[in-house]
Amino acid sequence: MHGCVDGFSRRLLWLEVGPINKNPEVIAKFYLDTVKQLGGVPRKIRSDDGTENSVIEALHTFLRYADENAGPGCFNIGRSTANQRIESYWSQFVRDGPGWWINFFKDLSDLGLFNGTDPVHQECIRFCFMQILRNELNEVAEMWNQHIIASSKFGNGSCPRGRPDCMFFLPHLYNSENYKVPVDPQELEEFIDESTMCLPNWSKEFEEFAAIIMTALGLQPPRDVNEARDMYVTLIKEVEKLP
Numbered sequence: 001m002h003g004c005v006d007g008f009s010r011r012l013l014w015l016e017v018g019p020i021n022k023n024p025e026v027i028a029k030f031y032l033d034t035v036k037q038l039g040g041v042p043r044k045i046r047s048d049d050g051t052e053n054s055v056i057e058a059l060h061t062f063l064r065y066a067d068e069n070a071g072p073g074c075f076n077i078g079r080s081t082a083n084q085r086i087e088s089y090w091s092q093f094v095r096d097g098p099g100w101w102i103n104f105f106k107d108l109s110d111l112g113l114f115n116g117t118d119p120v121h122q123e124c125i126r127f128c129f130m131q132i133l134r135n136e137l138n139e140v141a142e143m144w145n146q147h148i149i150a151s152s153k154f155g156n157g158s159c160p161r162g163r164p165d166c167m168f169f170l171p172h173l174y175n176s177e178n179y180k181v182p183v184d185p186q187e188l189e190e191f192i193d194e195s196t197m198c199l200p201n202w203s204k205e206f207e208e209f210a211a212i213i214m215t216a217l218g219l220q221p222p223r224d225v226n227e228a229r230d231m232y233v234t235l236i237k238e239v240e241k242l243p
Contacts, residue, residue, distance in 0.1 A: 001137075002027055004034070007046070008176060009167035010149055010159070013038075015141040017133050019126060019201055021052065028055035029197035035063070036188050040180035046076045053077075059191060063183050101133065104225070113233060120239055123206040128232040130201045132225055213238050 002021045004013040014030045021027070035041050041063050047053040057075045064074045105125070108114040115121045144164065151161040160167065160174045167174055213219070213235060222228035 002030060002052075004030070006042075006164070006168055008159070008171070009162075009164045011145050011164035011168040012141045015137050017130065017137055019130075019199055022050075023199065024052050024055040025193070025196045026199055027052045028059055029192070031056045031059065032188055032192055032197075035183060036185065038180065039185075040182045043179045043181060044074055044076065046078065049077050063187065064181060108229075108232075113236060120206070121236070123202045124210075124232055124235050124239070127202045127206060127210055128222060128228045128235070129225070132222060132228050209239075210235055 001015070001017050003015045005011065006013055013034050016030050018026060041060060043064075045056070045060055047057070057077075060075050105114065108125075109116065114125060145168075146163055146165060148163055149159075149161065151159060162174060167176075171178055214231075217234065219231060219234070222231050
C-alpha cells in the first residue's frame with residue numbers, strides 16, 4: 001500500500017494497493033496520475049527517506065523548474081515520525097480497517113492455506129483479493145475526504161476544521177489559497193512508461209490457469225471477501241492437484 005495526503009486539507013490524494021510498494025517507478029505513476037487529474041503539482045512535497053520515492057523527487061523537481069520559487073526546497077525528505085500528516089492518517093487507518101484484513105490473512109496462514117514464501121500462493125491471493133481490497137480502499141478514501149476533521153490543537157490556523165474535499169477545492173473559504181503550480185499535460189505524458197510503471201497485479205500464466213479453472217467450474221469473479229476466500233481455496237486445491 002502507498003498513500004499521499006495534502007498537508008493543509010488532509011485530503012487523501014491517493015490510497016493505492018498493488019503487488020509492490022517499494023518500486024520507485026510504480027510509486028511515481030501514482031504521483032503522475034494525481035498531477036494529471038488535478039492539472040498541477042504542489043509547491044512542496046514532504047517524503048519519508050525511502051528509495052521508493054526517489055523517482056517522484058526527480059519528477060517533481062523537474063516539473064517545478066520554471067518556477068522561481070522551486071529550488072531544492074520543493075522536495076523535503078525526513079523521518080517518517082516527523083511526517084505528521086500521513087503518519088497521523090496511517091495510525092487511524094490501521095485502527096479502523098486493515099486490522100481486520102491483517103487478521104483475516106493471518107487466519108489463512110494459520111490454517112495452512114497461505115504460505116507467504118510460496119510464489120504461487122502470492123499470485124493466487126493477489127488474483128482473488130486485490131480488486132476487493134482496492135475497491136474498499138477507494139471507499140475508505142472517499143469517506144475520509146468527506147468527513148469533518150477537527151482544527152489543529154495548536155490553534156495556529158494551519159489546519160482548520162472542515163471536510164478535506166471542501167478545504168482542498170475551496171481553500172478561499174478557509175482564509176487560504178490554491179498553491180497548485182500548473183503543468184503542461186504533454187510533459188506528463190513523456191514521463192509515463194506503461195511497461196515499467198504499471199506492473200501487473202499477477203502473472204499472465206497464473207491468470208490463464210485461473211481462467212481455465214473458473215470456466216470449468218462455472219466460477220465468476222468474486223464480488224466480496226467471502227467469494228474471494230472461496231475462490232482462493234478452490235484455486236489452491238486445484239494447484240495442489242497438479243503433478
